[in-house]
Amino acid sequence: MNNGLQDFITEPMIAYFSMEIGVKNDIPTYSGGLGILAGDTIKSAADLKLPMVAVTLISRKGYFTQEIDERGWQREKPVAWDPSQHMQLLPTRVKVQIEGRDVQVQAWVYLVKSPTGGRIPILFLDTDLAENTSADRGITDHLYGGDSAYRIKQEVVLGMGGVRMLHALDFHIKKYHMNEGHASFLSLELLLHFKRDIESVWDERSIWDIARVRDLCVFTTHTPVEAGHDKFPYPLVKQVLGEIIPFDVLKDLAGKDSLNMTLLALNLSKYINGVAKKHGEVSQHMFPGYHINAITNGVHTFTWTCPEIAALFNKYIPGWANEPELFVRSGNIPELELWEAHREAKRKLLDYVKETTGVSLDLNVLTIGFARRATAYKRPHLLFHDLDRLRAIARTGKVQVIYAGKAHPHDDNGKKLIQGIYGYGEKLSDTLPIVFLPGYNMDTALKLVSGVDVWLNTPLRPLEASGTSGMKAAHNGVVNFSVLDGWWIEGHIEGFTGWSIGCQSSAKDLSVTDAEDAADLYDKLQNTIIPKYYSADKSPWTRMMKNAISKNAYYFNSHRMMRRYVTEAYIR
Numbered sequence: 001m002n003n004g005l006q007d008f009i010t011e012p013m014i015a016y017f018s019m020e021i022g023v024k025n026d027i028p029t030y031s032g033g034l035g036i037l038a039g040d041t042i043k044s045a046a047d048l049k050l051p052m053v054a055v056t057l058i059s060r061k062g063y064f065t066q067e068i069d070e071r072g073w074q075r076e077k078p079v080a081w082d083p084s085q086h087m088q089l090l091p092t093r094v095k096v097q098i099e100g101r102d103v104q105v106q107a108w109v110y111l112v113k114s115p116t117g118g119r120i121p122i123l124f125l126d127t128d129l130a131e132n133t134s135a136d137r138g139i140t141d142h143l144y145g146g147d148s149a150y151r152i153k154q155e156v157v158l159g160m161g162g163v164r165m166l167h168a169l170d171f172h173i174k175k176y177h178m179n180e181g182h183a184s185f186l187s188l189e190l191l192l193h194f195k196r197d198i199e200s201v202w203d204e205r206s207i208w209d210i211a212r213v214r215d216l217c218v219f220t221t222h223t224p225v226e227a228g229h230d231k232f233p234y235p236l237v238k239q240v241l242g243e244i245i246p247f248d249v250l251k252d253l254a255g256k257d258s259l260n261m262t263l264l265a266l267n268l269s270k271y272i273n274g275v276a277k278k279h280g281e282v283s284q285h286m287f288p289g290y291h292i293n294a295i296t297n298g299v300h301t302f303t304w305t306c307p308e309i310a311a312l313f314n315k316y317i318p319g320w321a322n323e324p325e326l327f328v329r330s331g332n333i334p335e336l337e338l339w340e341a342h343r344e345a346k347r348k349l350l351d352y353v354k355e356t357t358g359v360s361l362d363l364n365v366l367t368i369g370f371a372r373r374a375t376a377y378k379r380p381h382l383l384f385h386d387l388d389r390l391r392a393i394a395r396t397g398k399v400q401v402i403y404a405g406k407a408h409p410h411d412d413n414g415k416k417l418i419q420g421i422y423g424y425g426e427k428l429s430d431t432l433p434i435v436f437l438p439g440y441n442m443d444t445a446l447k448l449v450s451g452v453d454v455w456l457n458t459p460l461r462p463l464e465a466s467g468t469s470g471m472k473a474a475h476n477g478v479v480n481f482s483v484l485d486g487w488w489i490e491g492h493i494e495g496f497t498g499w500s501i502g503c504q505s506s507a508k509d510l511s512v513t514d515a516e517d518a519a520d521l522y523d524k525l526q527n528t529i530i531p532k533y534y535s536a537d538k539s540p541w542t543r544m545m546k547n548a549i550s551k552n553a554y555y556f557n558s559h560r561m562m563r564r565y566v567t568e569a570y571i572r
């Protein structure tokens with residue numbers, strides 16, 4: 001078969017399945033953290049020359065491009081992109097059965113190439129074929145669009161279609177890694193594939209080789225938020241999938257009342273992972289009876305270091321990009337040069353802000369950044385809890401804030417949060433400049449995490465499973481100011497790598513009030529962060545920048561994460 005994949009089928013591979021993959025900005029098949037993590041995972045795997053192939057959906061209409069109207073309301077524009085500009089179409093086709101119809105699936109391949117010589121193919125599955133009905137042609141159009149019928153069809157294409165495509169292409173897979181429950185149908189496909197051929201069995205269930213499938217599967221769960229776990233009512237499952245395996249067997253694996261994709265993955269995976277130590281514990285409580293491990297997330301070091309800081313690393317820490325452990329030597333970077341490189345990155349960000357929003361921010365003013373999906377538990381409004389207090393702080397020591405982030409197109413509450421930020425911007429316009437930068441994506445994310453001075457994160461704990469944007473900030477010497485949740489519990493050393501917000505006691509999780517957290521935020525901003533930033537001696541601040549690199553970037557990178565997946569999950 002001449003499809004360019006010959007080099008990849010000689011060796012057994014890890015198959016990494018993810019509903020979204022964000023590998024670069026102009027392949028818009030990602031919505032946020034989950035997809036970017038998938039992209040970072042694959043890039044590190046390529047750098048480390050791991051035998052891996054990735055599977056996802058083509059998402060021809062992307063997620064969406066965000067625009068904000070004059071009232072501060074989010075508008076979604078479809079993303080137009082052409083897969084043929086970026087990747088190659090394979091001649092191989094497979095089919096899946098949906099509502100009794102055969103749906104044809106094709107795949108595009110994109111090769112992630114590392115300077116080390118490592119290469120990882122990503123297969124983007126696509127149902128837009130003339131043989132399919134027009135509705136079926138659209139199954140792989142919209143990332144996280146449509147109703148549950150649409151979603152379950154997408155997940156059938158991803159999980160079942162993905163395994164069939166890998167088999168059709170002659171890949172030999174030794175582990176299947178499900179990045180979130182969206183891909184769990186791959187385990188059902190494996191059950192069908194390894195069905196025992198026994199003529200007369202005294203126990204009908206013994207034809208399903210559950211142990212064999214479990215041995216092959218690795219599952220990473222990403223959120224303790226209930227809505228993040230896909231559940232499908234059984235009548236819908238029956239309508240879309242039919243009874244491909246007896247429903248009593250399926251219900252044992254995926255839940256009595258509805259088909260829970262997380263439960264299906266939990267029951268059919270030998271290795272289960274949470275995305276930070278705390279999230280491992282929280283997940284263990286959510287899913288008693290399963291053993292939950294915790295390999296903390298990381299980000300791809302080279303991708304998430306801005307050019308100005310990268311030049312400095314090249315000079316003082318050669319080899320850093322493929323060996324982030326070398327950040328242990330960040331002490332060698334001269335403070336003044338680090339400060340100047342950061343100011344260059346900041347200048348670029350402020351120019352970009354001016355260009356896109358018309359607002360001029362001041363290069364010499366302490367700049368706080370906050371960018372994440374607009375949703376209630378992330379509490380983007382915590383900073384505005386007490387406007388009088390905030391005004392008073394901003395009068396004595398100047399501060400400016402840049403916000404960014406998308407709300408899901410169906411999430412009016414998320415859109416109201418964005419609109420709220422516009423409202424606060426107007427109310428505070430006399431003392432504290434606030435800008436909302438529309439169109440959060442990989443490019444603007446890099447500008448933001450490298451160009452602000454402090455990265456703010458205020459989730460309601462313990463709901464931020466890991467968080468990764470703060471790790472990106474640390475790679476650029478930008479210090480974190482964050483609630484102790486997710487990765488920050490592991491990365492935080494008070495006054496050294498950054499600052500915490502609110503109490504540290506996990507017993508008080510969820511019952512901690514906004515007022516308590518906001519009070520601590522204001523105290524530290526006023527009494528610690530502002531004085532340190534504006535001190536005539538820049539050294540204490542730049543030392544913290546270096547600590548962020550040597551303690552946080554050193555550890556919270558996807559090279560470390562992948563090495564641990566290999567030793568703890570993949571070769572077991």
Ligand SMILES: *Cc1c(COP(=O)(O)O)cnc(C)c1O
Nearest residue numbers: 032033372441442445467468469
């Ligand atoms: C890193 C990133 C995210 C995830 O950031 P969190 O801190 O985990 O919320 C989301 N969107 C984009 C564009 C990113 O680059």
